[in-house]
Structures are given as structure tokens and as C-alpha cells.
Amino acid sequence: xxxxxxxxxxxxxxxxxxxxxxxxxxxxxxxxxxxxxxxxxxxxxxxxxxxxxxxxxxxxxxxxxxxxxxxxxxxxxxxxxxxxxxxxxxxxxxxxxxxxxxxxxxxxxxxxxxx
Amino acid sequence: xxxxxxxxxxxxxxxxxxxxxxxxxxxxxxxxxxxxxxxxxxxxxxxxxxxxxxxxxxxxxxxxxxxxxxxxxxxxxxxxxxxxxxxxxxxxxxxxxxxxxxxxxxxxxxxxxxxxxxxxxxxxxxxxxxxxxxxxxxxxxxxxxxxxxxxxxxxxxxxxxxxxxxxxxxxxxxxx
Numbered sequence: 001x002x003x004x005x006x007x008x009x010x011x012x013x014x015x016x017x018x019x020x021x022x023x024x025x026x027x028x029x030x031x032x033x034x035x036x037x038x039x040x041x042x043x044x045x046x047x048x049x050x051x052x053x054x055x056x057x058x059x060x061x062x063x064x065x066x067x068x069x070x071x072x073x074x075x076x077x078x079x080x081x082x083x084x085x086x087x088x089x090x091x092x093x094x095x096x097x098x099x100x101x102x103x104x105x106x107x108x109x110x111x112x113x114x115x
Numbered sequence: 116x117x118x119x120x121x122x123x124x125x126x127x128x129x130x131x132x133x134x135x136x137x138x139x140x141x142x143x144x145x146x147x148x149x150x151x152x153x154x155x156x157x158x159x160x161x162x163x164x165x166x167x168x169x170x171x172x173x174x175x176x177x178x179x180x181x182x183x184x185x186x187x188x189x190x191x192x193x194x195x196x197x198x199x200x201x202x203x204x205x206x207x208x209x210x211x212x213x214x215x216x217x218x219x220x221x222x223x224x225x226x227x228x229x230x231x232x233x234x235x236x237x238x239x240x241x242x243x244x245x246x247x248x249x250x251x252x253x254x255x256x257x258x259x260x261x262x263x264x265x266x267x268x269x270x271x272x273x274x275x276x277x278x279x280x281x282x283x284x285x286x287x288x289x290x291x
Contacts, residue, residue: 023232
């Protein structure tokens, strides 16, 4: 019996990188969603109002809650799909890091104001 | 501020620990006790990071952005409006707080991921070079995000409202 393509060897802690890749990619995606929502909330009064989940905190409550939900749901889905696989971690990490850097740039107000 | 300050203090230790644990040339072997300590250290950082952003967003920030009653002249209890009332201080809000309130959330998201990956792979992370690199970069990003938030938090939430002046004073020297 042969090991199926991309399936985990017996010790998946040692050989597969899918679980780590899922965590890394979803963290980058979560940061990026937060940055995009922050800009959208700043540009559209309708979106801004819809993001007020807790009035004293204002739209920040919705921006962060939605971003965290997207991050956790993405992570859960990818963890389920990737945990027993070996994936091209370099590409996935590069995308996650690009999303993280973009997020840091987009949240800088002078950049966000360009949109 | 307390949680964020502790988090910033812990960041440098985490970076050194992660580097030592996950770089093959830095530490040939680590004991299970050292690995367990690192796990507890990272979990503590996760708790601190989330405590910092949640207390900041839901306890401090509502006080910061509270709206003064119509016609109010004394804005000393309304920091956002106090800062926005003068062209000399409006930047603390439009740049400082606007950046801080969003960028600070990257710290708990990043460090949660870092802690998960370390707990999942442990010492074996040294065999996953790309994951290890990403974890270290996210750790640095977490430190940067917390540093930005900490700097503006200290300046805005404490100094600017307390002093209530018209100008931003980063330091004050004495004339000789």
C-alpha cells in the first residue's frame, strides 16, 4: 500500500506543514480584512453605520469583530483542509507576509485617505 | 496601557526564544522543560495581547471618543474633541489614534498564530524553514504593531488630555 499524494506520513507533527501554513495564511488574511474594512468604514457612511456593533466604541467594534470572525473561520476551514497535507509553504508564507505588509501600509491614515 | 506595556516587554524575549528554538545553528538541542516554558511564555503573551486590545477598545476608547454636550467649552474630559479642537493637536487624532486603533489588532492576531504554530511544531519547526521564517516575521510585525500602538497610546491617552495644551510637546527642556 502506498501513501496517497499529499497525505501525512505516520508522524504528521514532523512532516506536514499544512497546519502551520493554514495558521500563517489566515493570520495574514485576517489582518488584511481588518485594514480593508477600516478603509471601507471610513469612506462609506452606510458601511460605517453598519459596523457599529457597540455604540460607545463605534465602527471600530464592527471592523475588528468582522475581521476576527473572518480570520478564525478562514483558519478553521484551512486547518481542516490542509492539516494532513504538505503544501508549498514558501508561496503561502509569501502571500501571508504580503497581506500583512499591505495591511500595515493600508492602516496608515495618509495611505488610507488616498482611496 | 498595562497589558500593552507588559506585552512589549515580553516581545524581545519571545523573539530571542523563538529564534533559538527554531534555528538549527543557534541551539543544538532543547530540553522538554525549555520547550514547555516557551509555550507558557507565548500563551501568556497571547493573553496579554488580547487583554490589551479588548480593554483598549471597550474600556478606554469609549472614554476617549465620548462626545461633549452641545456648547461645551471645557473639553478636558473629552480627549478626541480636545485634540481635534486645535490645528496644532489634531494630528494626534487623525494620524495617531486613527492608526493606533487599527494597527494594534495585528499584534494579538499575529502572536496567536505564532503561539499556535510553536505549540503545534515545537522544536521541529527548525525542519520547516518557510514556516519558521514566516513565524519570525509575524513576531516582529507583532512587536512593531504593539510599538506603534503603545507610542501613540501613551502620547494620546495620557499626555495630551492631561496637559490639554494647544501644542504637541514630545519633550520639555529647561533653559540654562
